[in-house]
């Protein structure tokens with residue numbers, strides 16, 4: 001009954017495990033379906049409409065393409081003044097794409113979201129209307145430094161602008177507040193930080209007065225993506241800006257951003273209470289920027305010397321920025337570059353304001369060539385001739401990367417954006433963004449951008465901004481398009497299993513492994529104890545890291561964090577897709593850059609290719625038929641396989657020898673019995689029990705086999721009942737067994753109750769051994785022998801009391817007997 005239940009339970013467990021795998025596969029397929037459906041929708045939309053760089057918001061008022069085209073014209077009542085001011089005030093000859101349309105829409109009183117890449121001239125879209133309108137424009141900007149930059153610029157072109165922020169003096173604030181309600185208000189633009197709007201009741205009351213008097217002509221919310229938690233730069237005060245539309249419903253609002261996706265914009269629209277804004281999105285394709293990813297080697301990080309060489313040679317006398325991860329990195333990288341003869345200065349948030357503006361000034365006037373900066377050096381940096389932006393560490397998201405790298409080439413001339421991608425950096429950043437809502441997700445998109453070896457980099461960026469750029473438009477302005485398909489497609493299923501096994505093993509030992517520990521364990525550098533239990537690899541560190549990264553990206557591994565008051569630790573855990581690896585049919589591939597792989601490594605990787613190796617030059621080789629032969633593995637694994645085979649062969653040999661010994665025994669007439677019944681004691685399966693073959697009536701022992709595994713055949717009840725011996729003292733039953741003890745039960749092993757007997761024998765001998773051990777131990781100690789070697793030697797046989805798998809009853813019984821005898825001899829000596 002119990003064995004039936006166990007059987008059913010085992011089957012149920014297996015069905016449940018399979019169901020889990022199917023569920024995961026379904027989830028994967030559903031995800032794929034959603035992706036494809038959305039892709040189809042976008043493509044259909046593109047087919048329906050003639051192609052244009054502007055995309056009216058789907059949520060906006062039903063404005064047709066034709067109607068929107070109207071706003072590109074210059075026959076509006078304000079058009080002449082616009083043209084004049086563009087030239088006279090801003091000293092610009094013509095509009096850039098989308099500027100005129102945005103300005104006309106805003107001048108017409110429409111609410112508008114303008115999504116335009118960094119450096120393309122968003123500011124003009126509210127500055128020019130401000131100059132050409134009555135009253136003033138309220139501009140909400142997140143940073144005081146940004147405000148100061150804008151004020152400086154506007155002052156230089158004689159446009160009156162003022163600001164109110166936390167650092168404004170009392171007198172200045174008083175003067176500005178008074179001017180807001182002055183009908184002869186002299187300024188055209190009022191810049192404020194969001195917290196000023198949220199916290200200053202006085203400011204709000206003055207703005208209400210200006211609104212009633214019709215003097216508040218427009219509201220511009222710069223960096224509007226900061227409203228949304230889904231954006232990469234969420235700022236809590238932005239969330240409270242809903243007050244603007246609530247208090248000033250008739251004033252047109254213009255939201256500006258360089259990086260918002262449509263879901264972020266939808267969120268912003270809701271937060272700002274703008275019911276039906278028109279969204280204009282300019283193409284994000286900065287055709288003059290060259291994108292490249294370089295790999296940092298964890299063994300010998302030579303990124304600094306690489307960067308120094310680039311700056312001194314390729315970018316000689318050209319201006320650039322090197323972005324780093326932390327303030328400390330800013331100092332050290334800057335010092336290292338200086339040592340290498342590059343004119344640089346660090347820049348980070350912890351510097352005092354004078355030092356910051358001094359560095360900014362020196363860089364802007366080309367007194368220093370490079371600023372080594374954290375992201376604090378960002379918004380408002382408007383130097384036209386930046387020829388390179390190098391990321392010493394990856395950014396925390398594609399949006400961040402796009403914006404940071406986008407500070408290059410604002411003058412539309414060619415410029416380079418290079419990122420150094422290091423395995424360890426992923427986890428430094430991951431720990432940093434652990435508390436952010438979608439921090440990990442966004443970081444992984446950046447990692448994917450870097451790990452990618454086959455898709456045009458600008459089209460990866462495009463997908464992120466929901467644009468569709470075809471690779472043809474890249475003009476070899478990214479490393480992938482420039483160097484062709486220099487990659488191999490590798491089947492990493494076995495590698496994945498090995499890595500997952502390492503993480504699984506750690507989990508079972510209640511251990512957490514950092515990515516470094518996983519890497520080292522897999523490369524065979526962990527503790528010897530663990531090394532024995534896992535499959536190690538001889539792949540190079542770079543490949544090992546690439547595979548682990550790929551498993552993280554594909555969801556076979558996941559992130560696990562542990563927080564202390566001072567730091568956040570990152571560990572690897574099993575990802576949601578790890579159970580799929582239990583399915584034999586499941587396979588994983590990854591594309592790996594060929595450049596940098598040495599021939600040996602490439603062979604090792606290629607050996608694991610089950611499917612195809614693709615390069616643009618060579619046709620795909622025919623996939624080997626792996627139905628009968630397992631795929632070759634790389635050297636170390638092959639070596640391990642060989643070791644396993646040798647061990648197996650040795651075991652077979654031992655087995656044969658033992659069998660032949662048994663054969664010899666069987667030649668002994670006293671032992672001449674029908675063939676011994678082969679019983680796998682561990683799983684307790686009785687192949688066949690021949691009742692009639694029993695020469696002696698079977699012995700019935702009370703104790704039952706300690707096994708839960710179902711048995712194939714019920715044994716016949718035995719008649720001769722012998723009570724089990726009690727622990728310690730020699731009992732009557734011990735004496736009853738004397739026959740058994742004095743001979744290795746060669747007779748009983750072929751009886752129909754052989755298995756029962758064996759188990760009972762085992763119990764019996766076990767107790768005997770324990771007793772003998774105890775006595776011998778005492779005895780030896782009494783004799784003054786406490787030599788640990790002797791004691792260990794006595795104890796040793798006790799450790800292996802479990803019967804080996806595949807052993808015959810005869811062999812096992814004899815083993816036990818030999819042990820008992822040898823112990824006895826030892827005591828008697």
Ligand SMILES: Nc1ncnc2c1ncn2[C@@H]1O[C@H](COP(=O)(O)OP(=O)(O)OP(=O)(O)O)[C@@H](O)[C@H]1O
Nearest residue numbers: 092094095096117118119120121122123124258382
């Ligand atoms: N029509 C134009 N013709 C030539 N230059 C222009 C034009 N419009 C703007 N610019 C210049 O482009 C540069 C960038 O403009 P602006 O600072 O407004 O960009 P932005 O889109 O706001 O960038 P960011 O997102 O970094 O703030 C400025 O130097 C500006 O003078």
